Amino acid sequence: xxxxxxKDEYRTFLGILEIADWILFAHQTxxxxxxxxxxxxxxxxxxxxxxxxxxxxxxxxxxxxxxxxTREYDENSPVRPFIDEFENDCFWxxxxxxxxxxxxxxxxxxKKIRRMTAQERFMTHQEFEQKYQEEFEKHGIDxxxxxxx
Numbered sequence: 377x378x379x380x381x382x383k384d385e386y387r388t389f390l391g392i393l394e395i396a397d398w399i400l401f402a403h404q405t406x407x408x409x410x411x412x413x414x415x416x417x418x419x420x421x422x423x424x425x426x427x428x429x430x431x432x433x434x435x436x437x438x439x440x441x442x443x444x445x446t447r448e449y450d451e452n453s454p455v456r457p458f459i460d461e462f463e464n465d466c467f468w469x470x471x472x473x474x475x476x477x478x479x480x481x482x483x484x485x486x487k488k489i490r491r492m493t494a495q496e497r498f499m500t501h502q503e504f505e506q507k508y509q510e511e512f513e514k515h516g517i518d519x520x521x522x523x524x525x
Contacts, residue, residue: 386428391455393418394445398459419443468512476504 381389397418400411407415422443425434433449436442445453480501481489489497511519 381428383428383430386424387430387433389421390425390430390433390445390449391453393421394453394455395459468509472505472508472512475508476501480504 396414400414401407419442422434425431425443433446434443435446437444484500489500492500
């Protein structure tokens, strides 16, 4: 099978690879071996950069024997705003969900929660979560505090 890309489509594909790379590796100090096949695939695609007129975006580093995005691409990536938006949304969603889980468990107790139907649990959790969503929309993290240890 052969897949043909235009130069613009290749650049779009580089953006998609950047998003995937961020999800797979952004919070890793070392690239895990169980994800190596993703990195290998990315390297395979990067190897075509010159042929697609994208050597301003991807360069080969002789020292590391790998392709890397250029500094220019890193700093001006068209997908960076999407990654930032995703991370921001995840932060607020996770914060509200985890605080709601904690508060629901503290207030109702594990036994009562286990006796609830899935729908009751969901609706109750939504009520807990709503107060955090409203708080964060109005005040962000300004009023969050860690009580003494």
